[in-house]
Amino acid sequence: MQIGSGTRALVTGASRGIGRAVAHALAERGATVGLAARSTGELEALARELPGTHHPLTCDVALPASIATAVEEFAAAAGGLDLLVANAGIAYYEPIVTQSLDKIELMTEVNWLGTVYTVKAALPFLLEAGGGGHIVVMSSGAGLRGFPGAAAYSATKAAQRMFAEALRHELAGTGVSVTTVFPGEVRTSLHDHEGTQMPRWYRGGPNAASADVLAARILTAVQRDSRQLHYRPVVKHMGILNGVSPGIADRVLRRLRGESAAPRR
Ligand SMILES: NC(=O)c1ccc[n+]([C@@H]2O[C@H](COP(=O)([O-])OP(=O)(O)OC[C@H]3O[C@@H](n4cnc5c(N)ncnc54)[C@H](OP(=O)(O)O)[C@@H]3O)[C@@H](O)[C@H]2O)c1
Structure with a gap:
Protein backbone atom coordinates (compact mmCIF):
# COMPACT_ATOMS: atom_id res chain seq x y z
CA MET A 1 0.00 0.00 0.00
CA GLN A 2 1.08 3.60 -0.52
CA ILE A 3 0.97 5.89 2.51
CA GLY A 4 -0.41 9.36 1.84
CA SER A 5 -3.20 11.80 2.51
CA GLY A 6 -5.93 9.15 2.15
CA THR A 7 -4.35 6.71 4.62
CA ARG A 8 -6.20 6.01 7.85
CA ALA A 9 -3.70 4.58 10.34
CA LEU A 10 -4.02 3.51 13.96
CA VAL A 11 -0.88 3.29 16.12
CA THR A 12 -0.93 1.70 19.58
CA GLY A 13 1.66 2.89 22.07
CA ALA A 14 1.58 6.30 20.35
CA SER A 15 2.17 8.38 23.48
CA ARG A 16 5.95 7.77 23.60
CA GLY A 17 8.95 6.17 21.94
CA ILE A 18 8.67 4.21 18.71
CA GLY A 19 4.88 4.60 18.43
CA ARG A 20 5.13 8.35 18.78
CA ALA A 21 7.86 8.45 16.09
CA VAL A 22 5.69 6.34 13.75
CA ALA A 23 2.72 8.66 14.38
CA HIS A 24 4.91 11.65 13.46
CA ALA A 25 6.16 9.97 10.28
CA LEU A 26 2.62 9.05 9.23
CA ALA A 27 1.23 12.52 9.93
CA GLU A 28 4.08 14.10 7.94
CA ARG A 29 2.99 11.98 4.94
CA GLY A 30 -0.56 13.33 5.34
CA ALA A 31 -2.15 10.25 6.95
CA THR A 32 -4.98 10.55 9.47
CA VAL A 33 -3.68 8.87 12.62
CA GLY A 34 -5.45 7.25 15.56
CA LEU A 35 -3.19 7.71 18.59
CA ALA A 36 -3.82 4.90 21.07
CA ALA A 37 -2.33 4.46 24.57
CA ARG A 38 -3.36 4.91 28.22
CA SER A 39 -1.95 8.43 28.77
CA THR A 40 -4.72 10.79 27.62
CA GLY A 41 -2.74 14.00 28.24
CA GLU A 42 0.24 12.88 26.12
CA LEU A 43 -2.04 11.73 23.31
CA GLU A 44 -3.99 14.99 23.24
CA ALA A 45 -0.76 17.01 23.23
CA LEU A 46 0.61 14.86 20.39
CA ALA A 47 -2.60 15.28 18.35
CA ARG A 48 -2.21 19.07 18.64
CA GLU A 49 1.48 18.93 17.71
CA LEU A 50 1.08 16.82 14.56
CA PRO A 51 0.23 18.37 11.17
CA GLY A 52 -3.36 17.53 10.13
CA THR A 53 -6.29 16.13 12.11
CA HIS A 54 -5.68 13.16 14.38
CA HIS A 55 -7.57 11.20 17.02
CA PRO A 56 -6.38 10.60 20.58
CA LEU A 57 -7.76 7.22 21.74
CA THR A 58 -7.33 6.47 25.44
CA CYS A 59 -7.32 2.69 25.81
CA ASP A 60 -5.59 -0.30 27.34
CA VAL A 61 -4.55 -2.96 24.82
CA ALA A 62 -4.60 -5.59 27.57
CA LEU A 63 -8.40 -5.18 27.83
CA PRO A 64 -10.20 -6.52 24.73
CA ALA A 65 -13.24 -4.26 25.10
CA SER A 66 -11.05 -1.18 25.59
CA ILE A 67 -8.97 -1.62 22.43
CA ALA A 68 -12.03 -2.76 20.43
CA THR A 69 -13.86 0.45 21.36
CA ALA A 70 -10.81 2.54 20.39
CA VAL A 71 -10.56 0.83 16.99
CA GLU A 72 -14.29 1.28 16.34
CA GLU A 73 -14.20 4.95 17.37
CA PHE A 74 -11.27 5.61 15.06
CA ALA A 75 -12.80 3.78 12.09
CA ALA A 76 -16.05 5.72 12.57
CA ALA A 77 -14.24 9.07 12.84
CA ALA A 78 -11.79 8.46 9.96
CA GLY A 79 -14.22 6.58 7.70
CA GLY A 80 -12.29 3.29 7.89
CA LEU A 81 -8.90 1.80 8.65
CA ASP A 82 -6.04 1.02 6.24
CA LEU A 83 -3.00 0.56 8.47
CA LEU A 84 -2.62 -0.85 11.98
CA VAL A 85 0.67 -0.50 13.86
CA ALA A 86 0.40 -2.88 16.86
CA ASN A 87 3.29 -1.41 18.81
CA ALA A 88 2.24 -0.95 22.47
CA GLY A 89 4.49 -2.87 24.81
CA ILE A 90 6.22 -3.02 28.17
CA ALA A 91 9.42 -4.65 29.45
CA TYR A 92 10.66 -5.95 32.78
CA TYR A 93 14.17 -7.39 32.67
CA GLU A 94 14.87 -9.62 35.67
CA PRO A 95 15.91 -13.25 36.26
CA ILE A 96 12.94 -15.62 36.34
CA VAL A 97 13.90 -16.86 39.80
CA THR A 98 13.14 -13.44 41.32
CA GLN A 99 10.67 -12.01 38.79
CA SER A 100 7.10 -11.91 40.12
CA LEU A 101 4.34 -13.73 38.32
CA ASP A 102 2.49 -10.39 38.24
CA LYS A 103 5.15 -8.89 35.96
CA ILE A 104 5.30 -11.97 33.74
CA GLU A 105 1.52 -11.97 33.41
CA LEU A 106 1.44 -8.24 32.69
CA MET A 107 3.98 -8.56 29.86
CA THR A 108 1.96 -11.46 28.48
CA GLU A 109 -1.27 -9.47 28.65
CA VAL A 110 0.12 -6.29 27.09
CA ASN A 111 2.72 -7.53 24.59
CA TRP A 112 1.31 -10.83 23.41
CA LEU A 113 -2.43 -10.89 24.17
CA GLY A 114 -2.63 -7.12 23.62
CA THR A 115 -1.38 -7.68 20.07
CA VAL A 116 -4.00 -10.38 19.52
CA TYR A 117 -6.80 -8.18 20.89
CA THR A 118 -5.66 -5.25 18.76
CA VAL A 119 -5.37 -7.25 15.54
CA LYS A 120 -8.70 -9.05 16.14
CA ALA A 121 -10.46 -5.71 16.67
CA ALA A 122 -8.89 -4.12 13.59
CA LEU A 123 -9.10 -6.98 11.08
CA PRO A 124 -12.76 -6.54 10.04
CA PHE A 125 -12.06 -2.88 9.18
CA LEU A 126 -8.77 -3.68 7.41
CA LEU A 127 -10.49 -6.32 5.30
CA GLU A 128 -12.99 -3.66 4.18
CA ALA A 129 -10.24 -1.17 3.23
CA GLY A 130 -10.45 -0.43 -0.48
CA GLY A 131 -6.74 -0.04 -1.25
CA GLY A 132 -5.56 -3.07 0.73
CA GLY A 133 -4.94 -3.00 4.45
CA HIS A 134 -1.68 -3.56 6.31
CA ILE A 135 -0.69 -4.67 9.82
CA VAL A 136 2.65 -3.93 11.48
CA VAL A 137 3.52 -6.08 14.50
CA MET A 138 6.27 -4.72 16.77
CA SER A 139 8.23 -7.74 17.92
CA SER A 140 11.91 -7.41 18.97
CA GLY A 141 15.38 -8.81 18.43
CA ALA A 142 14.60 -10.49 21.75
CA GLY A 143 12.02 -12.55 19.83
CA LEU A 144 14.80 -13.97 17.65
CA ARG A 145 17.36 -14.81 20.33
CA GLY A 146 16.75 -15.16 24.09
CA PHE A 147 18.91 -13.20 26.53
CA PRO A 148 19.38 -13.93 30.25
CA GLY A 149 17.21 -11.63 32.34
CA ALA A 150 14.75 -11.20 29.47
CA ALA A 151 13.20 -14.68 29.41
CA ALA A 152 9.58 -13.65 29.89
CA TYR A 153 9.87 -10.53 27.71
CA SER A 154 11.55 -12.56 24.94
CA ALA A 155 8.76 -15.14 25.12
CA THR A 156 6.10 -12.47 24.50
CA LYS A 157 8.10 -11.12 21.55
CA ALA A 158 8.59 -14.60 20.07
CA ALA A 159 4.83 -15.20 20.40
CA GLN A 160 4.16 -12.01 18.43
CA ARG A 161 6.65 -13.10 15.78
CA MET A 162 4.98 -16.45 15.16
CA PHE A 163 1.51 -14.91 15.25
CA ALA A 164 2.49 -12.35 12.61
CA GLU A 165 4.28 -14.90 10.42
CA ALA A 166 1.25 -17.20 10.31
CA LEU A 167 -1.18 -14.31 9.90
CA ARG A 168 0.66 -12.98 6.85
CA HIS A 169 0.01 -16.32 5.12
CA GLU A 170 -3.55 -16.66 6.44
CA LEU A 171 -4.42 -13.32 4.90
CA ALA A 172 -3.08 -14.21 1.42
CA GLY A 173 -5.56 -13.10 -1.23
CA THR A 174 -7.52 -10.82 1.11
CA GLY A 175 -5.67 -7.59 0.26
CA VAL A 176 -4.40 -7.33 3.84
CA SER A 177 -0.73 -7.97 4.58
CA VAL A 178 1.58 -8.11 7.62
CA THR A 179 5.07 -6.81 8.38
CA THR A 180 6.93 -7.91 11.53
CA VAL A 181 9.46 -5.47 12.99
CA PHE A 182 12.50 -6.63 14.98
CA PRO A 183 14.20 -3.67 16.63
CA GLY A 184 17.39 -4.06 18.62
CA GLU A 185 18.04 -1.47 21.34
CA VAL A 186 16.24 1.78 20.50
CA ARG A 187 16.44 5.04 22.51
CA THR A 188 13.01 5.23 24.20
CA SER A 189 11.53 5.17 27.69
CA LEU A 190 10.91 1.38 27.58
CA HIS A 191 13.36 0.58 30.39
CA ASP A 192 13.31 3.91 32.29
CA HIS A 193 11.40 2.35 35.22
CA GLU A 194 14.17 -0.27 35.65
CA GLY A 195 16.83 2.30 36.61
CA THR A 196 20.22 0.64 37.10
CA GLN A 197 18.78 -2.88 37.31
CA MET A 198 19.46 -3.69 33.63
CA PRO A 199 21.59 -6.75 32.74
CA ARG A 200 25.26 -6.01 31.99
CA TRP A 201 24.94 -7.07 28.33
CA TYR A 202 22.27 -4.39 27.70
CA ARG A 203 23.44 -1.46 25.53
CA GLY A 204 20.63 1.12 25.71
CA GLY A 205 21.22 4.80 26.39
CA PRO A 206 22.49 7.52 24.08
CA ASN A 207 24.21 5.15 21.63
CA ALA A 208 21.11 3.05 21.04
CA ALA A 209 19.31 3.28 17.69
CA SER A 210 16.98 6.15 16.75
CA ALA A 211 13.19 5.76 16.94
CA ASP A 212 12.80 8.32 14.12
CA VAL A 213 15.02 6.33 11.74
CA LEU A 214 13.14 3.16 12.66
CA ALA A 215 9.80 4.92 12.01
CA ALA A 216 10.91 5.98 8.53
CA ARG A 217 12.02 2.42 7.77
CA ILE A 218 8.70 1.04 8.97
CA LEU A 219 6.82 3.24 6.50
CA THR A 220 9.11 2.07 3.68
CA ALA A 221 8.62 -1.57 4.73
CA VAL A 222 4.83 -1.15 4.64
CA GLN A 223 4.97 0.42 1.19
CA ARG A 224 7.18 -2.43 -0.08
CA ASP A 225 5.06 -5.03 1.71
CA SER A 226 8.21 -6.37 3.39
CA ARG A 227 7.72 -9.54 5.39
CA GLN A 228 10.20 -8.42 8.07
CA LEU A 229 12.16 -5.35 9.09
CA HIS A 230 15.25 -5.57 11.31
CA TYR A 231 16.75 -2.42 12.81
CA ARG A 232 19.65 -2.15 13.14
CA PRO A 233 20.62 -4.74 10.48
CA VAL A 234 22.89 -6.58 12.98
CA VAL A 235 19.64 -7.89 14.54
CA LYS A 236 18.99 -9.83 11.34
CA HIS A 237 22.51 -11.28 11.30
CA MET A 238 22.16 -12.41 14.92
CA GLY A 239 18.78 -14.02 14.17
CA ILE A 240 20.20 -15.93 11.20
CA LEU A 241 23.31 -17.01 13.11
CA ASN A 242 21.25 -18.17 16.09
CA GLY A 243 19.02 -20.21 13.77
CA VAL A 244 21.99 -21.87 12.07
CA SER A 245 24.14 -22.42 15.17
CA PRO A 246 23.13 -21.19 18.66
CA GLY A 247 26.62 -22.19 19.90
CA ILE A 248 28.38 -19.90 17.44
CA ALA A 249 25.84 -17.18 18.27
CA ASP A 250 26.77 -17.61 21.97
CA ARG A 251 30.44 -17.07 21.14
CA VAL A 252 29.73 -13.99 19.01
CA GLU A 259 30.20 -13.03 29.31
CA SER A 260 26.80 -12.09 30.78
CA ALA A 261 25.14 -12.25 27.33
CA ALA A 262 25.62 -16.06 27.08
CA PRO A 263 27.25 -17.37 30.26
CA ARG A 264 26.55 -21.11 29.85
CA ARG A 265 29.29 -22.88 27.89
N1 LIG B 1 13.03 0.45 22.80
C1 LIG B 1 13.58 -0.68 22.44
O1 LIG B 1 14.81 -0.89 22.61
C2 LIG B 1 12.75 -1.78 21.82
C3 LIG B 1 13.41 -2.86 21.24
C4 LIG B 1 12.66 -3.87 20.66
C5 LIG B 1 11.28 -3.80 20.68
N2 LIG B 1 10.66 -2.73 21.26
C6 LIG B 1 9.19 -2.73 21.27
O2 LIG B 1 8.72 -1.50 20.76
C7 LIG B 1 7.42 -1.24 21.31
C8 LIG B 1 7.38 0.19 21.78
O3 LIG B 1 8.28 0.36 22.86
P1 LIG B 1 9.10 1.70 23.12
O4 LIG B 1 10.52 1.31 23.15
O5 LIG B 1 8.65 2.78 22.23
O6 LIG B 1 8.68 1.94 24.65
P2 LIG B 1 8.03 3.20 25.39
O7 LIG B 1 8.75 4.44 25.05
O8 LIG B 1 7.95 2.80 26.82
O9 LIG B 1 6.57 3.26 24.77
C9 LIG B 1 5.64 2.23 25.03
C10 LIG B 1 4.28 2.67 24.54
O10 LIG B 1 3.34 1.62 24.80
C11 LIG B 1 2.21 2.17 25.48
N3 LIG B 1 1.59 1.16 26.33
C12 LIG B 1 2.17 0.45 27.32
N4 LIG B 1 1.26 -0.34 27.91
C13 LIG B 1 0.08 -0.13 27.27
C14 LIG B 1 -1.23 -0.65 27.42
N5 LIG B 1 -1.54 -1.56 28.35
N6 LIG B 1 -2.20 -0.20 26.58
C15 LIG B 1 -1.92 0.75 25.65
N7 LIG B 1 -0.70 1.28 25.46
C16 LIG B 1 0.28 0.85 26.27
C17 LIG B 1 2.78 3.34 26.26
O11 LIG B 1 1.80 4.32 26.53
P3 LIG B 1 1.00 4.51 27.90
O12 LIG B 1 1.97 4.25 29.02
O13 LIG B 1 0.53 5.92 27.79
O14 LIG B 1 -0.11 3.52 27.84
C18 LIG B 1 3.78 3.91 25.28
O15 LIG B 1 3.14 4.75 24.35
C19 LIG B 1 7.20 -2.27 22.41
O16 LIG B 1 6.36 -3.30 21.92
C20 LIG B 1 8.60 -2.82 22.68
O17 LIG B 1 8.56 -4.13 23.16
C21 LIG B 1 11.36 -1.72 21.83
Whole structure:
Protein backbone atom coordinates (compact mmCIF):
# COMPACT_ATOMS: atom_id res chain seq x y z
CA MET A 1 0.00 0.00 0.00
CA GLN A 2 1.08 3.60 -0.52
CA ILE A 3 0.97 5.89 2.51
CA GLY A 4 -0.41 9.36 1.84
CA SER A 5 -3.20 11.80 2.51
CA GLY A 6 -5.93 9.15 2.15
CA THR A 7 -4.35 6.71 4.62
CA ARG A 8 -6.20 6.01 7.85
CA ALA A 9 -3.70 4.58 10.34
CA LEU A 10 -4.02 3.51 13.96
CA VAL A 11 -0.88 3.29 16.12
CA THR A 12 -0.93 1.70 19.58
CA GLY A 13 1.66 2.89 22.07
CA ALA A 14 1.58 6.30 20.35
CA SER A 15 2.17 8.38 23.48
CA ARG A 16 5.95 7.77 23.60
CA GLY A 17 8.95 6.17 21.94
CA ILE A 18 8.67 4.21 18.71
CA GLY A 19 4.88 4.60 18.43
CA ARG A 20 5.13 8.35 18.78
CA ALA A 21 7.86 8.45 16.09
CA VAL A 22 5.69 6.34 13.75
CA ALA A 23 2.72 8.66 14.38
CA HIS A 24 4.91 11.65 13.46
CA ALA A 25 6.16 9.97 10.28
CA LEU A 26 2.62 9.05 9.23
CA ALA A 27 1.23 12.52 9.93
CA GLU A 28 4.08 14.10 7.94
CA ARG A 29 2.99 11.98 4.94
CA GLY A 30 -0.56 13.33 5.34
CA ALA A 31 -2.15 10.25 6.95
CA THR A 32 -4.98 10.55 9.47
CA VAL A 33 -3.68 8.87 12.62
CA GLY A 34 -5.45 7.25 15.56
CA LEU A 35 -3.19 7.71 18.59
CA ALA A 36 -3.82 4.90 21.07
CA ALA A 37 -2.33 4.46 24.57
CA ARG A 38 -3.36 4.91 28.22
CA SER A 39 -1.95 8.43 28.77
CA THR A 40 -4.72 10.79 27.62
CA GLY A 41 -2.74 14.00 28.24
CA GLU A 42 0.24 12.88 26.12
CA LEU A 43 -2.04 11.73 23.31
CA GLU A 44 -3.99 14.99 23.24
CA ALA A 45 -0.76 17.01 23.23
CA LEU A 46 0.61 14.86 20.39
CA ALA A 47 -2.60 15.28 18.35
CA ARG A 48 -2.21 19.07 18.64
CA GLU A 49 1.48 18.93 17.71
CA LEU A 50 1.08 16.82 14.56
CA PRO A 51 0.23 18.37 11.17
CA GLY A 52 -3.36 17.53 10.13
CA THR A 53 -6.29 16.13 12.11
CA HIS A 54 -5.68 13.16 14.38
CA HIS A 55 -7.57 11.20 17.02
CA PRO A 56 -6.38 10.60 20.58
CA LEU A 57 -7.76 7.22 21.74
CA THR A 58 -7.33 6.47 25.44
CA CYS A 59 -7.32 2.69 25.81
CA ASP A 60 -5.59 -0.30 27.34
CA VAL A 61 -4.55 -2.96 24.82
CA ALA A 62 -4.60 -5.59 27.57
CA LEU A 63 -8.40 -5.18 27.83
CA PRO A 64 -10.20 -6.52 24.73
CA ALA A 65 -13.24 -4.26 25.10
CA SER A 66 -11.05 -1.18 25.59
CA ILE A 67 -8.97 -1.62 22.43
CA ALA A 68 -12.03 -2.76 20.43
CA THR A 69 -13.86 0.45 21.36
CA ALA A 70 -10.81 2.54 20.39
CA VAL A 71 -10.56 0.83 16.99
CA GLU A 72 -14.29 1.28 16.34
CA GLU A 73 -14.20 4.95 17.37
CA PHE A 74 -11.27 5.61 15.06
CA ALA A 75 -12.80 3.78 12.09
CA ALA A 76 -16.05 5.72 12.57
CA ALA A 77 -14.24 9.07 12.84
CA ALA A 78 -11.79 8.46 9.96
CA GLY A 79 -14.22 6.58 7.70
CA GLY A 80 -12.29 3.29 7.89
CA LEU A 81 -8.90 1.80 8.65
CA ASP A 82 -6.04 1.02 6.24
CA LEU A 83 -3.00 0.56 8.47
CA LEU A 84 -2.62 -0.85 11.98
CA VAL A 85 0.67 -0.50 13.86
CA ALA A 86 0.40 -2.88 16.86
CA ASN A 87 3.29 -1.41 18.81
CA ALA A 88 2.24 -0.95 22.47
CA GLY A 89 4.49 -2.87 24.81
CA ILE A 90 6.22 -3.02 28.17
CA ALA A 91 9.42 -4.65 29.45
CA TYR A 92 10.66 -5.95 32.78
CA TYR A 93 14.17 -7.39 32.67
CA GLU A 94 14.87 -9.62 35.67
CA PRO A 95 15.91 -13.25 36.26
CA ILE A 96 12.94 -15.62 36.34
CA VAL A 97 13.90 -16.86 39.80
CA THR A 98 13.14 -13.44 41.32
CA GLN A 99 10.67 -12.01 38.79
CA SER A 100 7.10 -11.91 40.12
CA LEU A 101 4.34 -13.73 38.32
CA ASP A 102 2.49 -10.39 38.24
CA LYS A 103 5.15 -8.89 35.96
CA ILE A 104 5.30 -11.97 33.74
CA GLU A 105 1.52 -11.97 33.41
CA LEU A 106 1.44 -8.24 32.69
CA MET A 107 3.98 -8.56 29.86
CA THR A 108 1.96 -11.46 28.48
CA GLU A 109 -1.27 -9.47 28.65
CA VAL A 110 0.12 -6.29 27.09
CA ASN A 111 2.72 -7.53 24.59
CA TRP A 112 1.31 -10.83 23.41
CA LEU A 113 -2.43 -10.89 24.17
CA GLY A 114 -2.63 -7.12 23.62
CA THR A 115 -1.38 -7.68 20.07
CA VAL A 116 -4.00 -10.38 19.52
CA TYR A 117 -6.80 -8.18 20.89
CA THR A 118 -5.66 -5.25 18.76
CA VAL A 119 -5.37 -7.25 15.54
CA LYS A 120 -8.70 -9.05 16.14
CA ALA A 121 -10.46 -5.71 16.67
CA ALA A 122 -8.89 -4.12 13.59
CA LEU A 123 -9.10 -6.98 11.08
CA PRO A 124 -12.76 -6.54 10.04
CA PHE A 125 -12.06 -2.88 9.18
CA LEU A 126 -8.77 -3.68 7.41
CA LEU A 127 -10.49 -6.32 5.30
CA GLU A 128 -12.99 -3.66 4.18
CA ALA A 129 -10.24 -1.17 3.23
CA GLY A 130 -10.45 -0.43 -0.48
CA GLY A 131 -6.74 -0.04 -1.25
CA GLY A 132 -5.56 -3.07 0.73
CA GLY A 133 -4.94 -3.00 4.45
CA HIS A 134 -1.68 -3.56 6.31
CA ILE A 135 -0.69 -4.67 9.82
CA VAL A 136 2.65 -3.93 11.48
CA VAL A 137 3.52 -6.08 14.50
CA MET A 138 6.27 -4.72 16.77
CA SER A 139 8.23 -7.74 17.92
CA SER A 140 11.91 -7.41 18.97
CA GLY A 141 15.38 -8.81 18.43
CA ALA A 142 14.60 -10.49 21.75
CA GLY A 143 12.02 -12.55 19.83
CA LEU A 144 14.80 -13.97 17.65
CA ARG A 145 17.36 -14.81 20.33
CA GLY A 146 16.75 -15.16 24.09
CA PHE A 147 18.91 -13.20 26.53
CA PRO A 148 19.38 -13.93 30.25
CA GLY A 149 17.21 -11.63 32.34
CA ALA A 150 14.75 -11.20 29.47
CA ALA A 151 13.20 -14.68 29.41
CA ALA A 152 9.58 -13.65 29.89
CA TYR A 153 9.87 -10.53 27.71
CA SER A 154 11.55 -12.56 24.94
CA ALA A 155 8.76 -15.14 25.12
CA THR A 156 6.10 -12.47 24.50
CA LYS A 157 8.10 -11.12 21.55
CA ALA A 158 8.59 -14.60 20.07
CA ALA A 159 4.83 -15.20 20.40
CA GLN A 160 4.16 -12.01 18.43
CA ARG A 161 6.65 -13.10 15.78
CA MET A 162 4.98 -16.45 15.16
CA PHE A 163 1.51 -14.91 15.25
CA ALA A 164 2.49 -12.35 12.61
CA GLU A 165 4.28 -14.90 10.42
CA ALA A 166 1.25 -17.20 10.31
CA LEU A 167 -1.18 -14.31 9.90
CA ARG A 168 0.66 -12.98 6.85
CA HIS A 169 0.01 -16.32 5.12
CA GLU A 170 -3.55 -16.66 6.44
CA LEU A 171 -4.42 -13.32 4.90
CA ALA A 172 -3.08 -14.21 1.42
CA GLY A 173 -5.56 -13.10 -1.23
CA THR A 174 -7.52 -10.82 1.11
CA GLY A 175 -5.67 -7.59 0.26
CA VAL A 176 -4.40 -7.33 3.84
CA SER A 177 -0.73 -7.97 4.58
CA VAL A 178 1.58 -8.11 7.62
CA THR A 179 5.07 -6.81 8.38
CA THR A 180 6.93 -7.91 11.53
CA VAL A 181 9.46 -5.47 12.99
CA PHE A 182 12.50 -6.63 14.98
CA PRO A 183 14.20 -3.67 16.63
CA GLY A 184 17.39 -4.06 18.62
CA GLU A 185 18.04 -1.47 21.34
CA VAL A 186 16.24 1.78 20.50
CA ARG A 187 16.44 5.04 22.51
CA THR A 188 13.01 5.23 24.20
CA SER A 189 11.53 5.17 27.69
CA LEU A 190 10.91 1.38 27.58
CA HIS A 191 13.36 0.58 30.39
CA ASP A 192 13.31 3.91 32.29
CA HIS A 193 11.40 2.35 35.22
CA GLU A 194 14.17 -0.27 35.65
CA GLY A 195 16.83 2.30 36.61
CA THR A 196 20.22 0.64 37.10
CA GLN A 197 18.78 -2.88 37.31
CA MET A 198 19.46 -3.69 33.63
CA PRO A 199 21.59 -6.75 32.74
CA ARG A 200 25.26 -6.01 31.99
CA TRP A 201 24.94 -7.07 28.33
CA TYR A 202 22.27 -4.39 27.70
CA ARG A 203 23.44 -1.46 25.53
CA GLY A 204 20.63 1.12 25.71
CA GLY A 205 21.22 4.80 26.39
CA PRO A 206 22.49 7.52 24.08
CA ASN A 207 24.21 5.15 21.63
CA ALA A 208 21.11 3.05 21.04
CA ALA A 209 19.31 3.28 17.69
CA SER A 210 16.98 6.15 16.75
CA ALA A 211 13.19 5.76 16.94
CA ASP A 212 12.80 8.32 14.12
CA VAL A 213 15.02 6.33 11.74
CA LEU A 214 13.14 3.16 12.66
CA ALA A 215 9.80 4.92 12.01
CA ALA A 216 10.91 5.98 8.53
CA ARG A 217 12.02 2.42 7.77
CA ILE A 218 8.70 1.04 8.97
CA LEU A 219 6.82 3.24 6.50
CA THR A 220 9.11 2.07 3.68
CA ALA A 221 8.62 -1.57 4.73
CA VAL A 222 4.83 -1.15 4.64
CA GLN A 223 4.97 0.42 1.19
CA ARG A 224 7.18 -2.43 -0.08
CA ASP A 225 5.06 -5.03 1.71
CA SER A 226 8.21 -6.37 3.39
CA ARG A 227 7.72 -9.54 5.39
CA GLN A 228 10.20 -8.42 8.07
CA LEU A 229 12.16 -5.35 9.09
CA HIS A 230 15.25 -5.57 11.31
CA TYR A 231 16.75 -2.42 12.81
CA ARG A 232 19.65 -2.15 13.14
CA PRO A 233 20.62 -4.74 10.48
CA VAL A 234 22.89 -6.58 12.98
CA VAL A 235 19.64 -7.89 14.54
CA LYS A 236 18.99 -9.83 11.34
CA HIS A 237 22.51 -11.28 11.30
CA MET A 238 22.16 -12.41 14.92
CA GLY A 239 18.78 -14.02 14.17
CA ILE A 240 20.20 -15.93 11.20
CA LEU A 241 23.31 -17.01 13.11
CA ASN A 242 21.25 -18.17 16.09
CA GLY A 243 19.02 -20.21 13.77
CA VAL A 244 21.99 -21.87 12.07
CA SER A 245 24.14 -22.42 15.17
CA PRO A 246 23.13 -21.19 18.66
CA GLY A 247 26.62 -22.19 19.90
CA ILE A 248 28.38 -19.90 17.44
CA ALA A 249 25.84 -17.18 18.27
CA ASP A 250 26.77 -17.61 21.97
CA ARG A 251 30.44 -17.07 21.14
CA VAL A 252 29.73 -13.99 19.01
CA LEU A 253 27.48 -12.52 21.71
CA ARG A 254 30.13 -13.07 24.39
CA ARG A 255 32.64 -11.25 22.20
CA LEU A 256 30.26 -8.37 21.45
CA ARG A 257 28.43 -8.03 24.78
CA GLY A 258 30.58 -9.80 27.36
CA GLU A 259 30.20 -13.03 29.31
CA SER A 260 26.80 -12.09 30.78
CA ALA A 261 25.14 -12.25 27.33
CA ALA A 262 25.62 -16.06 27.08
CA PRO A 263 27.25 -17.37 30.26
CA ARG A 264 26.55 -21.11 29.85
CA ARG A 265 29.29 -22.88 27.89
N1 LIG B 1 13.03 0.45 22.80
C1 LIG B 1 13.58 -0.68 22.44
O1 LIG B 1 14.81 -0.89 22.61
C2 LIG B 1 12.75 -1.78 21.82
C3 LIG B 1 13.41 -2.86 21.24
C4 LIG B 1 12.66 -3.87 20.66
C5 LIG B 1 11.28 -3.80 20.68
N2 LIG B 1 10.66 -2.73 21.26
C6 LIG B 1 9.19 -2.73 21.27
O2 LIG B 1 8.72 -1.50 20.76
C7 LIG B 1 7.42 -1.24 21.31
C8 LIG B 1 7.38 0.19 21.78
O3 LIG B 1 8.28 0.36 22.86
P1 LIG B 1 9.10 1.70 23.12
O4 LIG B 1 10.52 1.31 23.15
O5 LIG B 1 8.65 2.78 22.23
O6 LIG B 1 8.68 1.94 24.65
P2 LIG B 1 8.03 3.20 25.39
O7 LIG B 1 8.75 4.44 25.05
O8 LIG B 1 7.95 2.80 26.82
O9 LIG B 1 6.57 3.26 24.77
C9 LIG B 1 5.64 2.23 25.03
C10 LIG B 1 4.28 2.67 24.54
O10 LIG B 1 3.34 1.62 24.80
C11 LIG B 1 2.21 2.17 25.48
N3 LIG B 1 1.59 1.16 26.33
C12 LIG B 1 2.17 0.45 27.32
N4 LIG B 1 1.26 -0.34 27.91
C13 LIG B 1 0.08 -0.13 27.27
C14 LIG B 1 -1.23 -0.65 27.42
N5 LIG B 1 -1.54 -1.56 28.35
N6 LIG B 1 -2.20 -0.20 26.58
C15 LIG B 1 -1.92 0.75 25.65
N7 LIG B 1 -0.70 1.28 25.46
C16 LIG B 1 0.28 0.85 26.27
C17 LIG B 1 2.78 3.34 26.26
O11 LIG B 1 1.80 4.32 26.53
P3 LIG B 1 1.00 4.51 27.90
O12 LIG B 1 1.97 4.25 29.02
O13 LIG B 1 0.53 5.92 27.79
O14 LIG B 1 -0.11 3.52 27.84
C18 LIG B 1 3.78 3.91 25.28
O15 LIG B 1 3.14 4.75 24.35
C19 LIG B 1 7.20 -2.27 22.41
O16 LIG B 1 6.36 -3.30 21.92
C20 LIG B 1 8.60 -2.82 22.68
O17 LIG B 1 8.56 -4.13 23.16
C21 LIG B 1 11.36 -1.72 21.83
